[in-house]
Amino acid sequence: MIRSMKGLVKALALGLAAACSLAAISSANAEELSLKGKRIGVSAIGTDHYWDLMAFKGIQDRVKELGGEVIALDAGRKDQQQIAQLQTLIAQKPDAIIEQLGNLEVLNPWLQKIRDAGIPLFTVDTATPHAINNTTSNNYNIGAEIALQMVADMGGKGNVLVFNGFYSVPVCKIRYDQLKYVLTSFPDVKIVEPELRDVIPNTVQSAYSNVTDMLTKSPEKGSIGAVWACWDVPQIGATQAVEAAGRTEVKTYGIDGSPEVIKMVMDPKSSAGAVAAQQPYEIGKTSVDNAAKYLAGQKVPPFTFVPSVLINKENAAEKGKPFLDAAEKAGVK
Amino acid sequence: MSASVLHTEVGVSDEKQAVAKSAGRRFGALVVRLGAIAAFAAIMAYFVIFAPGFTSTFNLINVVEQSAILGVLAYGMTAVIIGGGSDVTEGGIDLSIAANMGLCAAVYATLLSMGYGDFLSVLAAIAVGMAVGALNALAVVGFGILPLLATLAVLNVAAGMELTLTQNTVVGASSPLLGVLVSGSFLGISALAWALIVFSAIMIVVVHGTSFGLRLYAVGGHPEAARAAGISVPFYVSFTYVLSGFCAAVASILTVSRLSASTPGSGELLLSVLAAALLGTVFSRRFVPTMGGTLLSVLFIGLLANGFQLLNVSSYWVNGVQGALILLVVAITSFARGSEGSR
Incomplete structure (x- = not known):
């Protein structure tokens, strides 16, 4: 336990040092x-x-x-x-x-x-x-950051729809656990039970219909404040469902940074609240x-963290662009 | 063999003219069939020569192991096609078999994780598999629904029940039986490979070595003649669907052992199962499904994926080649059947 804590601290320090001198190191190592x-x-x-x-x-x-x-x-x-x-x-x-x-x-x-x-x-x-x-990526950070962003946007109270279909995938477990941990400090933010299940394939369609059903079930405006998913493909369906239902008070949160979702967050009119973009x-x-x-x-x-960036409504225009450029450069849509 | 004799006798009553006409096409079909087998052989020969490590005993046992689950399922499908007739649209087919395996695996893994022992969990999985098979039988034999549609509906029932049970999650499982299946070996051959060998032997003997198997072919080949000969057609057809459910249950235990869990997405295997059962027909002279033919094509499909990987050819090609082969075989089969249809 203590050893792993030490390791974590060491790795965080290492990661910080690495991030500071990232350019220098990578060019030096590339030749060796x-x-x-x-x-x-x-x-x-x-x-x-x-x-x-x-x-x-x-x-x-x-x-x-x-x-x-x-x-x-x-x-x-x-x-x-x-x-x-x-x-x-x-x-x-x-x-x-x-x-x-x-x-x-x-x-x-x-x-x-x-x-x-x-x-x-x-x-x-x-x-x-x-x-x-x-x-x-540092999923502990990512999980906490996106959860805190969501809580902040909700004003510290309200109900959250959570997609939790992939708890058996380690990174999803970390992000979900971090969400739960953050929420222990904000008792007025409640996860709606039962949680929703994201699926593969047909992730977008299924998320769309799940969220639509839940909005129908809670028709008063403000009864649902946010939708959370451990990745951003369900977020696409959720955002579309929220907008189609005219419930723009609901914001959506996800992780990964698919170009499609980054564009949604960059769009001031979209209900996509934030996305943690990885590389x-x-x-x-x-x-x-x-x-x-x-x-x-x-x-x-034992582990290497590659930096990620939280893209929200405030910083989207500036922070989102490099990610879209990287996607274009790699030729992946 | 004996089944084909029976089939020929039925054919003797045909008009001579039609027989002469179909003889030409039959010869054509023979040429195409041998061509298909030659293509199989050529692919294998290419792998033997160019794929590094392809012929090593270790690799071949790996392939047998990788083919076990598909093999057991394909036997179930083959039995259904034999008993229901091999007409692709109206004959016997069990589209629910892969989803049924998923359901049985979910039942097995869930019961194990709840603390029930192997004995009860295996029994429950087999009961569920056979119950789904019985539901197919009821729909096909009892209600007279086209097997293609009946089993498609049951596919959805089974898949839905699996989702309800597991909530689309991975259910981890471990037990003494799974331990033996994972790490047991005898004479240098792993338990999973033995499972396929033993299951194959049983299926081949039952279907091709007993009068029961002969009657099964009669039921599928010519139901009216079989009925006239005093064979209970509904019983035999029903039996094949229940057997198919049993195969799904056996495969589910193998799959849980291999994945240490029941996982969603078993339904994806259906295409490969169908491919194996259909491809197997080219190994029979009259293009009827046989257990031996199914075994050969199951191994062929396994070797195809294996050989491609050893050659470092993209795995995306495997699906394409598999699809192309199915198309080829179905084309050949319809061609051969065309000669019978014209009588």
Whole structure:
């Protein structure tokens, strides 16, 4: 416990230092790092979401940039397929494996097998004891920040519709737990029970109809103050539903920073209140750098945080643009 | 084999002229069928030569293991197609089989997580699977609804029940039985691979080695003739749907062991199950589904994904190739059936 606290403090300090000298370090390391002659296996549960696709692309681009060969596997959101791909991947004996998201309960025994086979394992946005390094955003911060923004916009009281369909996904668990923790200080903000379930696929449509139903159930204006989701695809459906119902007093909150949602937050008339924008492409690239460092015999911390930015109604015009530019540059819509 | 003899005897009563006319098409179908098998063989040969590590024992056992769940489901589907006739629109088909597996897995994992033992949980999963099968049987045999529509409706029932039970979440599960399935092995072959081997042996013997299996083919091939011969057609057809439900339950236990949980999205397997059952028909001379043919095509589908990965070809191609093969086989089958239809 104490050790992990120490580790956290150390990592936060490291992250701060790294952020300060980010430009200097990355240009210096880029020349040293190499994956020449190395094969890197990459397994992603799916790439149907902006975040997933950007991270998956960042990993592949970086491996190629460093001269390595990449075995890229997209499980198409099917657990069975991801397990089969990992099993075959272990037999292929790559120099390292980078795993991106998925159901931890399903994955953990197989991640263990990767380590048992002596293959270094790195993860993207997936906290597991089996990984040498997990590269991700600081989801503790993100979760607290978006929750505080929501509470502030609500004036410290009101009812919140919460999508909680992916508590088994580690980052969603952290963000949801942070939301709950923040709300302990604001007893007048209440989560409407039962919570809503976001789903994959048909996330937007399903969120739209869920929120529409709830608004119909609570027809008085002001009876619902906000909608929260641990990612931003349900936020799209929720925002559309709120606007269609003419209940613009309800604001929506989400995490990830898909270009579509950033544009919504930038639009002063939209009900999208805020979104915590991550840098998935950078996260993917950074995880490859960590793998390259490890393979070169350097020490690698157990986790690396890539900075994220809270985009709200006040700062959207200024802060949103760089993210939209990055998306355009990577050629991902 | 014996079934095809019976089928031929039925054919003998046809007019000679039509027989002569269909002989040409039958020859054509034979050529196309051998062509399809040659294509399968060519793909395999390519993998053997170019895919690194493809032929290693370790890799092949991996593929058998990866094929176990699909295989068990495909046997259920094959039985339904044999008993209901292989006409794609009006014959036997069980669209609910993958969703049924999802429901059984949810029941199994939920009961385990509530603290019930393996015995009760397995029993409950099998009961649920067979009950869903019985519902299909009731709709198809009792109400006379087209299997395509009846099982589509039951698919939704099963998927809805699974969602209600799990709230679309992952339900983790562990038990002694799952432990054995995950890490047990015998003669260097893992438990999951053994499950497929044993299940295959049973299905092949029952369907192709007993008079029960022969009557099943008679029911599917020519229900009127079967009825005239004193075979209870409704019983046999109903039996295939319940068997299919049983297969879904068995597959659900394998899937929970492999994923250490019941997870949403089992329904996605349906396309592969259908592909396996339909592709299997090219391995039979008369384009009828056989258990052996299904086994071969299940392994083929597994080897296809495996070989592509070893060659570092994008996994996106697997779906495309699988779809193309289904189209090819369905085309061949309709072509061959065209010759029978013209009699």
